[in-house]
Amino acid sequence: MMNQYRTHYSKDVKKKDYNQSIKVAGWVEDIRNIGSIAFIILRDKKGTLQITILKKQNPDLFKKLVSIPRESVISVRGLCKENTQVRNGYEILPDQVEVLSYAATPLPLGVVDKVEAELDTRLDNRFIDLRKQDKQAIFKIRNIILAAAHEYLRSQGFIEVHTPKIIASSSEGGTNVFRIQYFEKEAFLAQSPQLYKQTLMATGLDRVYEITWYFRAEEHNTRRHLNESTAIDIEMAFIKNEEEIMKILERLVYNMCKKAEEKCRKELDILNKQILIPKIPIPRITYDEVIQKLQEKNSGIQWGEDLGTEDERLLGEIMRENNEHFYFITRYPLETKPFYTMPCKNKYSRSFDLAYNGIEIASGGQRIHDVRLLEERIRRCGLDPKDFDTYLKTFRYGMPPHGGFGFGIERFLMQLLDINNIRECILFPRDRTRLKP
């Protein structure tokens, strides 16, 4: 007995339950009233089932059932009968129906209607949109991917941490931050846990990870940006160079893909997608090689410039021709990277991006642990070391070599499942204009 409303989920009814009285509960997805017989499709967490009722056997109950508005929540007790004509192989012949919640009509959005609504309408009514199994599948896969990340990172000695999202100063420069009122002070929402992760490298925890929010006040309006997104952020100490970080990242990605492939068969089927599991090692291409490849394809990009969207797409295409979907871009020019990035041979840096079919999904690298070099880099980037007092202090009393990365969860999901709008990959997206629900 699961609870007073339900003894079985739709997909848990087995042969041994046939000819038994069972209880099911869920949402009324559809009612097909043929006249003297009616079929009610009930949807629960695991799928759908059919309730069949004959008018002449129970006229009152018949009338009650067929007049329930779609998407109402009901609990039904009845005899479970085998029937090969029905998709599940069984149907329920009800003797008791309890309406737990009546749905108003018309629905703001149909769950099984023949017309698909636009994303904007769907997001406005996300609680109904998410009743659709294909929309739900994305979040079930997301769950498995994150479970895989936790499992893998913990197996590698990382501990999970949580750092503040309300912060005193804009951490890195670069992207715009949201300003908020913190009692009598001005504060900001963290655009990344970068500086805190580094601070933790001074503590001896050595390996930390955080599944975290990024808040970014950029007024972008694209299919691949959110103003509130999530990431897997890691930082590790006592590294020799950035290669060690990439080794963790590629294995993390491998494990996430593998677990999704193993455990999300049903969801992948619903979405009609297949997962490409990366071959390890994931190829590393240097920034210089990238520029060369792009120039061969007549891109106007010059050495020293960051890759534009078009360049990223083109590179993705070039790589795909060689059957490579994942690839690292390494050794970016120091100029293009934030102040904390470890330089390499003057003009290069020990940084990398991980791209997946032409879109950046992670970026990271080795950080500077020498405080004097760090101060110099802050100045070179046109910032004032005084503004980084709290941060710089952590480097003055013993800071090991370290590095890490930030990995965008929605970006990854979007590429993994070939979804063309990032808003599909987060339950309640925040974008340039959307603040609710």
Add this chain to the structure above:
RNA sequence: GCCCCGGUAGUGUAGCGGUCUAUCAUGCGAGCCUGUCGAGCUCGCGACCCGGAUUCAAAUUCCGGCCGGGGCGCCA
């Protein structure tokens, strides 16, 4: 921040100066139908984002506003 595009029933659309009393589908309501599973059939309900302007006449043209989508930049 720059640049495009769009707002028509609950949902998705057609119409792009008069023929709009606005199309079709879906939905909703009523009815018929004993095996539906995109059920079917009959009847009905329901909409031109807002404000100005042009015109004999505006859903349609112009201006402003509001709301949305997308591209670039930036980035995950």
